[in-house]
Amino acid sequence: NAGVMQNPRHLVRRRGQEARLRCSPMKGHSHVYWYRQLPEEGLKFMVYLQKENIIDESGMPKERFSAEFPKEGPSILRIQQVVRGDSAAYFCASSPLQGNEQYFGPGTRLTVT
């Protein structure tokens, strides 16, 4: 059973460009979570999604950031008009049920130049 998959693993964007991060949950998991890890910090919750539904996006910046988890295909975290402060590691996790242990992907390391 493949684990949580994220791509790309590394992404370099210039200021003002868009970044699209993809996450495929483990088979059988319908709950997806995105976290951001800034340098020397722990992970911070961004958004929780189920298929076609955003359950909680309270941890996501109000502007430029959006997330989706369509009926078919991976979950996407989209950052428009990136700025240097967006440079971080973005981790996706999935679980079979809400409140269960979460399984993490390898992360996407975004660098904004």
Place this chain on the structure above:
Amino acid sequence: GDSVTQMEGPVTLSEEAFLTINCTYTATGYPSLFWYVQYPGEGLQLLLKATKADDKGSNKGFEATYRKETTSFHLEKGSVQVSDSAVYFCAPLSNSGYALNFGKGTSLLVTP
């Protein structure tokens, strides 16, 4: 709001030494508690968990006991190996019931 406090790192130990990484948290109620480990350049792996008071989670020689009186979930291992070198994160489940609250992580370096 909820918070998690982990001991400051880096922690440097010799192989076969005893390890303790302290973790205390604030929360409403009695959340499930998790320890995750992050090896260099990789994502987080679930190490162990405990879901109710006095539960002991264990895996790969690591243990942690859910202490509701002290709101603590300290990680221990009797004899560390070089391969245990990693960053360890304590993560209680938040009041939301789905978001994890992470500590800042404790870096462990085990030397031969």
